[in-house]
Amino acid sequence: MTNVFAIVNAKGGVAKTTSTMNIGYALNKLGKKVLLVDLDAQANLTLTVGIRTDESLNISDALTDGCKITDIIHKVNGVDVINSGRTLIEREHTISNSITGAVKLKSLLKKIKDKYDYILIDCPPSLGIYTVSALVACDSVYIPMVAEPYAWDGLSRLLETISIIKEEEINPNIKLGGLFFTNNSKNAQTILGKTIISEAKEQLGEKVLKTTIRTNVSLNESIAVKQNIYDYAPESNGAKDYMKLAKEIINS
Numbered sequence: 001m002t003n004v005f006a007i008v009n010a011k012g013g014v015a016k017t018t019s020t021m022n023i024g025y026a027l028n029k030l031g032k033k034v035l036l037v038d039l040d041a042q043a044n045l046t047l048t049v050g051i052r053t054d055e056s057l058n059i060s061d062a063l064t065d066g067c068k069i070t071d072i073i074h075k076v077n078g079v080d081v082i083n084s085g086r087t088l089i090e091r092e093h094t095i096s097n098s099i100t101g102a103v104k105l106k107s108l109l110k111k112i113k114d115k116y117d118y119i120l121i122d123c124p125p126s127l128g129i130y131t132v133s134a135l136v137a138c139d140s141v142y143i144p145m146v147a148e149p150y151a152w153d154g155l156s157r158l159l160e161t162i163s164i165i166k167e168e169e170i171n172p173n174i175k176l177g178g179l180f181f182t183n184n185s186k187n188a189q190t191i192l193g194k195t196i197i198s199e200a201k202e203q204l205g206e207k208v209l210k211t212t213i214r215t216n217v218s219l220n221e222s223i224a225v226k227q228n229i230y231d232y233a234p235e236s237n238g239a240k241d242y243m244k245l246a247k248e249i250i251n252s
Ligand SMILES: Nc1ncnc2c1ncn2[C@@H]1O[C@H](COP(=O)(O)OP(=O)(O)OP(=O)(O)O)[C@@H](O)[C@H]1O
Pocket: 011, 012, 013, 014, 015, 016, 017, 018, 019, 040, 042, 044, 123, 124, 125, 182, 183, 184, 213, 214, 215, 216, 217, 219, 220, 221, 223, 238
């Protein structure tokens, strides 16, 4: 059965895109069929896997019935990727106001789901229509978090949104898959960092995943050269940490 994961945090720069891409490629290394969906108008995932953002079609066309979902699936080193682009911003109002609005992504994915073991959706840093669409379409939510000041900003609203989506039966089976700390080497040593990590464990218990992603320069560099970490630096701590995380996720 296919598992659909939304990678969400309303806070920017917490490694949502880095995690979506590298958990996806780690799952692919483990023999799984993977689709990555870029749902962020910044199109960082699209660019990082090497798809141009001036491609004529992107996810916003499928969401507005301008193309079929199969028209925007790109094959990139063994993983399928649905690209994004700036038109997601221009069409946000139209999509929010259409009858199918937040359920359209779910119905699009339903048409192609069976081909994959895992579908990972990279969300924008907000709780707008696109993130809500991902929460409606997913089975589990994974939250990357950085143990820095303001780390909790927006998180309680996200957790509240997940409970509303569940309780109002918009997506009754939605689960919090887990929260994991990213870019963590420096933060884990500071008093503030330690406090944030222990608060997270107090509030979310076993939903705080055991694997943390260490700060790793190869992860940074791999993005600059538009490669996943397994092609760029397979022996790096970044590659090891994301593999450990992918295994923890599939075994949980
Ligand atoms: N473990 C890590 N070690 C070093 N750098 C990292 C690590 N994880 C992420 N980064 C860097 O942090 C920056 C932000 O990462 P990323 O773009 O994945 O965050 P994001 O949450 O998707 O951001 P946005 O909210 O803008 O979409 C990038 O430059 C990335 O290379």
